[in-house]
Amino acid sequence: MKRFPIVILICVILSFWSSCRKDFEFSPSTGNLEFSKDTVYLDTVFTNIGSSTYNLKVYNRSENDILIPTLRLGEGQNSMYRLNVDGLTGTGAIAGKEFENIELLAKDSMYIFIETTIDIETLASSETQFLYTDIIEFDSGSNRQTVELVTLVKDAVFIYPQRFLDNQTGDYIIETLVFDVDGDGTDDETTIQGRFLEPDELNFTDERPYVIYGYAAVDSGDELVIDAGARVHFHANSGLLITSGGSLKVNGEPSTDTEVLEGEVIFEGDRLEPGFAEVPGQ
Known part of the structure; x- marks a missing residue:
């Protein structure tokens, strides 16, 4: 009589194992994957600055x-x-380059996160604007599927504060501006991260975009001249600071091309994706 409970227990275990086993049986992909997009356009990136992460x-x-x-x-x-x-x-x-045996359950989905860091010096071209492309390949042979990746890359002039190593704490200290804040003739320490422009930096031209991290400051007695067609991009919490006695001259001109706007001086953030076109404080 004691055999029956044992037999029943074995049957229950076998039934449970059989019903769950199919969850671990994966069939080879047959090239019928579907994608949220067939081309991923990553945002414009500047030299040595990685893009946002896209999915x-x-x-x-x-x-x-x-x-x-x-x-x-x-x-x-x-x-x-x-x-x-x-x-x-x-x-x-x-x-982040190659993967093998990726499992994907029935009626399910997965995310692929994509980013890039491109050094413009490695791109074989003398132009100042580049289109970099690649593809994601899923499987091979007759089951091969692909999604294209496209990124616009620009060379740029970077203006940013210096960083100094604190030997006691091991932390980096970012350079801050020192200038006469209250007009009493004495320079004041501030917490504004940035630096003053050097004499050879006081003319922004239209040859390359300018990307400012922190604050680019114009000292008393100096004048920053920005030529027609110049493009100035600001990272988050960045800007231009003109101290008392300093000046800013922007030489914008009417453009003949309403798309290119070759004569206008444009100030904007360094996030150039369309979704950030109207977002303040990037």
């Missing part, structure tokens, strides 16, 4: 749990993009 959503609309054998950047380890696939950083020598 791509990948859908498995089928009834089967699938295994994506390979997921990689088209340029492989040499790509200037980096990926994070649902928290995974990849299998190659350099993180």
